[in-house]
Amino acid sequence: MAQPVWDHPEPLTVESAPVPEYGSGSLAELLPTLAAGMGVPNQNATLTDLTPADRNCVFLIDGLGWEQLKAHPEEAPFMSSLLGSSRGGTGRPITAAYPATTATSLATVGTGLPPGVHGLPGYTVRNPATGELMNQLRWNPWTPPNVWQPHPTVFQLADAAGVHTAQVSSPTFQNTPLTKVALSGGTFHGRLSGEDRMDLAAEQLAAGDRSLVYTYYSEVDGKGHRFGVDSDPWRGQLMYVDRLVQRLAEQLPSRTALYVTADHGMIDIPFGEPHRIDFDEDWELRAGVALLGGEGRARHVYAVPGAASDVLTCWREVLGEQFWVASRDEAIAAGWFGPPDGIEERVYARIGDVVAAARDDVLLIASQREPKESSMLGNHGSMTPAEQLVPLLEVRS
Structure with missing residues (x-):
């Protein structure tokens, strides 16, 4: 029988859980706010502190939570400088969705919808049609993507509205079902190195009078899972991705807003x-x-x-x-x-x-x-x- 780790006076209640800030301060509001600022129909600018821009880029760093970033200013000097207003922008936390996991968060970002609507509410969940567990990150066992998640992505809506839309990521992700249901719309550009992704993201931003570009980096999460947050390999990845953010920021074309965010944080157990x-x-x-x-x-x-x-x-x-x-x-x-x-x-x-x-x-x-x-x-x-x-x-x- 499992024994409690700590002796709390009372069992935790459902109501005491710190629920994500859906509708006011979560990942679901980011892309709709940016798209609304570019004139994409039927999108709501819920994050009212974000000033509209003609060109927008979202750089999602897998696994880099707010608390981890705040705790490592020496390894991430550029991103840490964005926590204040010294470079013309401000940094603050928003919430992921529940659960705070990659498949759920990427679908939340890309569709602008909470998990109860887009339908990826966990790492593995039961498929009611088959009774099997489905891994929504690896899409195993396979199920038709557009049946599992039928809603259009914000990228698709932006592309249909005439916004130049692109995703710049690892070639590995180009044809995955998760990319299809969460991030598709416009054009996908696969690049292996982080530096090439940053350079191409800047080029894609400049390719349209109105642009929406997404780019992604995964290895902060990978090193955290294997070695732990604050390990030397994890710190090395944080230092590297900080340089990538600065590289992209220094190449932004005029009238651009770059937003750096993540899909979840991490805790060592x-x-x-x-x-x-x-x-x-x-x-x-x-x-x-x-x-x-x-x-x-x-x-x-x-x-x-x-x-x-x-x-x-x-x-x-x-x-x-x-x-x-x-x-x-x-x-x-x-x-x-x-x-x-x-x-x-x-x-x-x-x-x-x-x-x-x-x-x-x-x-x-x-x-x-x-x-x-x-x-x-x-x-x-x-x-x-x-x-x-x-x-x-x-x-x-």
């Missing part, structure tokens, strides 16, 4: 007990569970028919001092996946019968089912500030 609870070795947590989805700090739990209430009770008893544990309906009503009245019917059953989000420095691994994920030092997914807050840095030319 020590190995072994009591910080890692192994679902595959805990009979209480397994009882009544048909499928375990999500990831270690943001779990979707799918019960066998008729067992959802018992599973919820058990998970609250075992984990309730360390995790926010909610039923599907409770999590939806609390706004975890977006405005409660906006959850689409096709998305409803993808969400777990029970949803568990970590508050403490603890991870719910599955050593046999998920050996790779269970071995990672750096993790993310939940609603803590280290995971949920991401930077929104601005440079204008």
